[in-house]
Amino acid sequence: MQQRAVGSTGLRVSRLGLGTMTWGRDTDEHEARDQLIAYAEAGGTLLDTAAGYGDGASEKLIGTLVGDVVARDEVVLATKAGISRRTGERVTDTSRGHLLSSLDASLRRLGVDHVDLWQVHVWTDETPVEETLGALDFAVSSGRASYVGISNYAGWQTAQAATWQRAVPGRTPLASTQVEYSLLNRAVEQEVLAAAAALGLGVLPWSPLGRGVLTGKYRGGTPSDSRGASPHFAGFVGTYLDERGRGIVEAVARAAEGLGWTPLEVALVWVRDRPGVTAPIVGARTAAQLSAALAVEELVLPSEIVHALDDVSGE
Template sequence: MAVSLPGMGPGMEYRHLGRSGLAVSRLGLGTMTWGVDTDTDEAAQILAAFCDAGGTLVDTAAVYGDGKAEAILGELLGGTVPREDVVLATKAGISHRNGHNLLDTSRRALLDSLDASLTRLGTDHVDLWQVHVYSSATPAAEVMSALEQAVASGRARYVGVSNYGGWQLAQAATLQQNSAIGAQIVSDQVEYSLLNRNVESEVLPAAHALGVGVLAWSPLGRGVLTGKYRTGTPVDSRAASSRFGGFVEGYLNPTARAVVDAVATAASGLGCSPLEVALSWVRDHAGVTAAIVGARTRNQLQASLNAEGVTLPAEIRAALDDVSDPRRAAGAGVEQ
């Protein structure tokens, strides 16, 4: 549901996160590359441009750049943009050690991570604190108790989860639905794009039934849906990066290529860019509260902001739904 917020920038639509009272911009800013491929000066330009356009939701995580992303964001809040103009979201549960990701969602690890995040961010609270990943190694009730403590102590205003499947989300939301202090699960941040529609089978229906908002990360199919890889791998792209190459590689296959070609055809007919088509498709899908874009440069961010003026005609949406239908690829025995 679209809402209007006084004093916010023109052209940006805002939506409530699930059934909560928290309104966020329907385009979120991701910071995964900050401190890695995006330095502080570039990050300042990106953040300023995002907020000037009316964006509010800024998402980070303790593991991004091994804490560098949070540190850069903390340096910019209050200086480049006022802290109160940002809906600040971060995540805990993954750390990076000896070249490997370590999952730890114990109460101890989560709360220690939150304290470290607040120090790096230079604030006494975040607006949305999310469990970054589901782990069967920790009982769900223990994970939820950490969220309860974060809200009770004032360190988090709202809580959510990330990368939770349908039943995992249902379990967490059910455990928290009667929270006496208002620590209900308000969001699930999941990957969702025309190249990855896995969440449609269980996560989106569960979120709708439970009143949980969905935040879509990588709505551009890890950059592949922009069309930049149609003729090769640009040297300055994520696919060419030693750190992010594997992150993109899985979407450089014949099935993805057919979807990218369809997006490019639609963009040509509409007089806009493939990025705008792909981003609009996710952003306006029923159940999605916001699409989070991880722009590495200000120019990349501006390309995403341009999508605010694009609404896909119903027939274009239907055609893209059809060509990207996972059942089509599965039925043909094509690698996904």
């Protein structure tokens, strides 16, 4: 698999990342193992998780597989801190104390002494941005993280954080920003992508398949074994099961039919090759689903298809 630099840093990752949000909950150890084997064999290197995924279950499962299924130095381990659900409700906390204690807990679960990329999972107004970013500096200076990034920041937040880190020598520049980006959600094109390009951040899109909707699996209803039928993700997926979403999905399906591809391949290649994108993060419930995503490596969308999809999915 082709490797790309993460922004203006020396960190390089495969141009498709492996997402693990469901690992340890909806994806058991056997499926996770099969996914990681298939991903590594395809040349994939970026393994993305978060402290808040399954309240640490994802990180714990990864910790049992890295070093066994794949060597530690053959993967880029990326995790996040700032969101938890230990109380049963979504709680955000980007204070220095919480972030650093969360990172230490992540390292214990992962069974490593450092992660390659540590990201603030979300912006909060409750903590001054300089305090949040100070935790990133300390993570790097203490050897807990090699590179740092942000996630789910708006355009002005991205610019403020990245500029703050570049303003004074000794601070650690941000390597990346992880944001939702797909044919169904192009909001980041308004400001985030420009900020990332201007300030040297790599872009790691999450949900590049529109929360699974762009695969076409919901065209005839909600399959019983899909995320849309899951109590954890029904609302998450349902956001895109509207009239606009149906129109975009049908356009993707028509493009796929004309090319002899699958809708998944069309949607994933579109976002993978957008300007500024480093690596879409692909999450799969099964190894078979992941293999379908890994099959896009040699595919390139014709420019006329790209322009047609841009037109139909534009706001």
